[in-house]
Amino acid sequence: MKRETFFLKTVVVLMGLPVVALCIFIIPEIAAFLVELVPSLTYLQYPFMIGLYASAGIYFVALYQVFKLLGYIDKDLAFSDLTVQVLKNIKLCAAAIGGLFILFMPLIFMMGDMDDAPGLVLIGLIIIFACMVIAVFAAVLQKLLQNAIAIKQENDYTI
Numbered sequence: 001m002k003r004e005t006f007f008l009k010t011v012v013v014l015m016g017l018p019v020v021a022l023c024i025f026i027i028p029e030i031a032a033f034l035v036e037l038v039p040s041l042t043y044l045q046y047p048f049m050i051g052l053y054a055s056a057g058i059y060f061v062a063l064y065q066v067f068k069l070l071g072y073i074d075k076d077l078a079f080s081d082l083t084v085q086v087l088k089n090i091k092l093c094a095a096a097i098g099g100l101f102i103l104f105m106p107l108i109f110m111m112g113d114m115d116d117a118p119g120l121v122l123i124g125l126i127i128i129f130a131c132m133v134i135a136v137f138a139a140v141l142q143k144l145l146q147n148a149i150a151i152k153q154e155n156d157y158t159i
Contacts, residue, residue, distance in 0.1 A: 005070045012066050019056050027052045034107065037114040041107070048107055055100045062093035079152055084145050091138035098131030 031049040035042050069086045072078060101108075105124055112120035 002074060005074050009067060009070050012063050012070070016060060016063050019059055023053060023056050027056075033115075034111055037111055041110070044107060048104060051100050051104050055097045058093050058096050058100075062090050062097075065089045065093065079145065079149055081149065084142055084149070087138050087142040087145065091135045091142065094131045094135035094138060098128050098135065101128045101131070 027049055030052070031045045034048055035045050065086050069083060069090075072080065072083050072086065077083065101124055105121075105128070108124040109121050112118055
């Protein structure tokens with residue numbers, strides 16, 4: 001199991017690299033583009049940037065939680081309360097990112113409308129949908145794992 005979790009840990013690190021690149025190169029340009037398209041919303045440039053950086057920060061917290069989960073699997077602690085807590089944290093991170101994008105969706109819609117780029121709105125909607133799917137999936141896994149832990153403890157007590 002060590003090879004598989006090492007591979008997944010590598011994938012988790014690789015998943016973070018594009019987001020780092022987005023934070024460095026793309027987010028400032030997106031905020032400047034917002035001001036260029038809608039000059040009356042200049043005051044929203046920095047809150048918009050802060051919101052995007054906050055969502056990136058929450059994304060990195062979620063990746064760290066996945067990394068912890070894989071570490072627990074390596075240590076044969078897959079069926080423990082630690083993994084349940086990690087899944088809860090992942091669920092909350094996904095819901096928070098989705099919530100941030102829901103808050104900024106009107107701005108994204110304005111940008112897409114002004115630039116005649118419906119793909120921008122579609123990207124925002126896909127991010128919201130993906131976050132909600134991840135949150136629901138983590139919630140289902142969390143509940144399943146809690147039930148498995150309860151059954152395991154019951155079996156340990158009966159033997």
